[in-house]
Amino acid sequence: MNRTLITTIAAFGLTLVAQTALAETVRVGVAAEPYPPFTEPDAAGNWTGWEIDFMNAVCAEAKLDCVVTPVAWDGIIPALTSNKIDAIVGSMSITDERLKTIDFSDKYYNTPSVIATAKGSGITPDAEGLKDKIIGVQVSTIHQDYVTTHFADVAAEVKEYQTQDEANQDLVAGRVDAVMADSLALDAFVKSDSCCEIVGAVEDDPAILGAGVGIGLRKGDDALREKFNTAIAAIRENGTYDEFSKKYFDFDIYGQ
Template sequence: MKALTRLFAAIVLLATAPMAFAQDTLRWGYNSAPFPPWTNKSPAGEWYGFDIDIMNALCREMKATCEIVPVAWDGIIPALQANKIDIIWSGMSMTAEREKVVDFTDRYRRGPAAFIAPKALKVEVSAAGLKDKIVAVTKATNFQRYLESYYGNTAKIKLYDTLDDATADLVAGRNDVVMGDILQLTIFMKNVPGQPYEIKGITPVDPILGRGAGAGVRKGDTVLRDRMNVALAAIRKSGEYQAIAKKYFEHDPYGE
C-alpha cells in the first residue's frame, strides 16, 4: 500500500511539474519590426542585437533552448495569452495597465525617452512649444500614449511603424520632432553626417512610461518568471550583461 502511495505521489509530481522546466524550448516573442540596436535582422534573416545577446545569455544560464517568434507589436500580448509564445522579450515597458494582463520579471533595461529635432529648429518640449509641430512616434507604444496624454491637444502627432521610418522622415523634412528611446536616437544622431540634430528634451519619470522594460510571461506563471529573475541576476553579477552592453552603448542600459 505504501509503495502504491509513493508511486501515486510521484505520478502527481511529474504531472504537475512546472511547464517552464519541462520545456526543451522557450519561445521568445519579438516585435517583428527590427528595432536596432536592440534587435536587427541580417540579409540572411538572422536576428542580432543587444536584446538577442541578452536572451542568449539567459538561455545559457537557464540551460534552455531559445526560439525567436516574430510577432506584430500590437498583437504580442494576445500571442502570449494564446500560448503562441512563452515570453515577451522586446523592450516592453512595465506599466500598471499591462500588469493587469501580463506578469513581468525584474527589469532588464531602462532608459528615458527623448525628443530630437534639427539644431536649427527652436522648439521647447511643452504644450505651447510643440503647438502645431509634427511630432513623430512609433505607434502602439507607451511613447504614443505619453504624447497623446500630454501634447495631444496641441501637437500634430504622426504615427510610424518603426523608429527608423520616423527618423527617415525627419531627415526628409516630413516631420519636425521625433520622440523615442534615448539610446536609439543618440545612435541615430551620431550616424547622420554633420550631426545636425540634437536632443530638445528628455522625459521625466512617469507612470505612463513604466518602470523599465522586463520580460512578460503569462499571468500566474511564477515558475518561469522566477527562473528568469535568477538568470538575470546571475548575468549581472558575473559581468556578462555589462560586457554585452559595452558592445552597443557608451552607458549601461540597465539604468539606475
C-alpha cells in the same frame, strides 16, 4: 573494447540525449520590425543586437532553449496571451496598464524617453516647445501614450507609425517636426544621420513610462518568471551583462 566501458559510454550518451530532450523550449517574441541597437536582422536574416545578446545570456544561464520568434509589434501581446509565444524580449516597459494583461520579469534596463528634431530646430522637449508641431510616434508604445496624454492638445498633429524607423525617416524628410522614443534607439538614429539631434528627455511620468523594461510573460507563468529573474540577477552579478553591453554602450544601461 571492454564491455563495461561500452555500457558506460552508451549510458552517458543516453543521458545527454535525455538532458537535451528535457530542455524547456521557450518561444521568445521580438518585434518583427528592426529596432537597433536592440534587435534587427542581419544580411543573412539572423537576429542580432543588444537584446538578442541579452536573451541568449539569460536563456543560457537559465538552461532554457530559447527560439527567436518575430511578431509584429502591435500584435505581440495578443501573441503572448494566445500562446503563440511564451515570452517577449522587445524593450517593453513595465507599466500598470500592461500589468492588467500580462506579467513581467524584473527589469533588465531602464533609459529615459527623449525628443529628437532636425538640427537647430529650437524645439524643446515640453508642451511649450512642441506647440503647433507635428510629432511622430510608433503605435502601441509608451511613447504614443505619453504624446497623446501630454502633447496632443498643443500639437498640430500626432502622426502614428507602425515602426520607429518610419517615424525617423519622416523626420529626415521634414514631414514631422519631432519624434519621441527611447533615448538609446534615437541615439543610434541621430548618429547614423547628420540631419537630426536629440533635444532632451521629456519629464518623467511613471504611470505611463513605467519602471524600466522587463521580459513580458503570461499571467500565472510564475515558474518561468522566476527562472528569468534568477538568470537576470546572475548575469548582472557574474559580469556577463556588462561584457556584452560594452559592445553597444559606453555606460550602464541598467539604470536606476
